Amino acid sequence: MAIPNEKGARGAASAKPAAPAPILANEDIYRRLQQAVFEHRLLPGTRLVEDHLAEVTGSTRGRIRQVLARLAHENLVTLIPNRGAFIAKPTVEEAREVFAMRQLIEPSMADLLARGPKASHIARLRAHVRQEAAARAAGDRAAIIRLSGAFHMLMAELTGNRILTRTLRELCAQTCLVITLYDKPNTPACPYHEHETMIDAIEAGDGAQAAALMRHHLQHIEATLALEEPEPAGRVDLQSLFFS
Numbered sequence: 727m728a729i730p731n732e733k734g735a736r737g738a739a740s741a742k743p744a745a746p747a748p749i750l751a752n753e754d755i756y757r758r759l760q761q762a763v764f765e766h767r768l769l770p771g772t773r774l775v776e777d778h779l780a781e782v783t784g785s786t787r788g789r790i791r792q793v794l795a796r797l798a799h800e801n802l803v804t805l806i807p808n809r810g811a812f813i814a815k816p817t818v819e820e821a822r823e824v825f826a827m828r829q830l831i832e833p834s835m836a837d838l839l840a841r842g843p844k845a846s847h848i849a850r851l852r853a854h855v856r857q858e859a860a861a862r863a864a865g866d867r868a869a870i871i872r873l874s875g876a877f878h879m880l881m882a883e884l885t886g887n888r889i890l891t892r893t894l895r896e897l898c899a900q901t902c903l904v905i906t907l908y909d910k911p912n913t914p915a916c917p918y919h920e921h922e923t924m925i926d927a928i929e930a931g932d933g934a935q936a937a938a939l940m941r942h943h944l945q946h947i948e949a950t951l952a953l954e955e956p957e958p959a960g961r962v963d964l965q966s967l968f969f970s
Contacts, residue, residue, distance in 0.1 A: 749784035755793045763802055763813065763899050764875060766868040770815040770903050774803065800896045802903070814903055818953050821904040825948045828897055829941060831890070832878065836924060836940040837933035838885050847884045851925045854880055858918040871905055874916030901947075908951040916947050 750758075762768040779790045794811045797803035804814045816824070839847065854877050861869040875898040882894040920943045927936040 752785075752789055752793055755779070755783050755785065755790070756796055759793065759797060760802065760895075760899055764872045764902055766871065766902070766906060768813050770813050770907055772813040774811040774813070776810070800899070802896075802899055814900075815907060816900060816904050818908070820900075821908060821951065821953055822948075824897055824900045824904060825944060828894075828901070828944050831894065831897075832881075832944060833937035833940045835881055835885055835890065835894075836928065836936035839881060840928045840931050840933035840936045843928050843931055848925060848929045850880065850884070851877070851921075851928070855918055855921050855925065858921065862918065871902060871916070874918070874921075875899075875902060877916075877918075877921050904951065908953055910950055910952050916943075920946065 759768065759774075768774075774794060776787045776790045776794070779785070780787050783790070794803055794805065798805045798811070801816070801820070802814055804812050806812065854873070858870065858873045858877065861873055879891065879895055879898055882891040885891075920939065924936055924939045924943065927933075927939055
């Protein structure tokens with residue numbers, strides 16, 4: 727009877743099967759996909775394949791469908807029958823609606839923070855602005871956009887209003903998609919010095935000024951985007967294409 731090679735036997739014994747993918751909860755999968763939009767790791771139009779997502783998350787196609795349906799409800803994903811799920815590509819009209827909603831919400835949020843400002847809140851806001859400045863100094867465009875949105879979400883978090891925080895997180899994620907699609911070259915999407923002046927107004931307890939600065943800030947962001955409606959296509963003489 728053949729005796730197995732000792733070295734080979736040791737090697738076979740030491741070989742370990744590939745570790746299974748860690749099983750992530752639906753909320754974790756949702757958060758990571760949403761964060762990937764913020765970080766520009768998932769760009770508009772990217773296809774999200776259910777089987778592959780299930781494999782890498784240790785999940786099932788059924789659970790992945792639940793997550794994708796939630797993201798679709800928030801307009802971050804587009805579900806196309808017989809084709810699959812894709813990261814959304816907001817239209818010009820949808821982009822304007824996102825900014826209209828933010829104008830309704832965020833000036834009041836800034837005003838609220840200015841009513842009895844807390845030193846701990848001001849310290850967190852200023853620390854965040856320093857991170858934004860570092861990202862700009864490094865020329866890290868993706869980090870600049872992510873941190874700019876995160877500043878607004880931090881303001882919402884500091885109000886203590888969970889519904890506001892959740893709503894603004896969804897709007898900021900949609901704004902990231904809008905900026906990716908409609909950004910004008912060499913234009914700062916969210917000037918961090920405007921964040922600093924807002925913090926100054928909040929620290930001074932001037933709610934009216936904080937709200938006014940937020941309105942101007944959001945108008946400024948929208949103005950840096952190419953949101954002009956395309957010219958309607960003219961009528962084409964089809965006959966001339968073939969018989970001219």
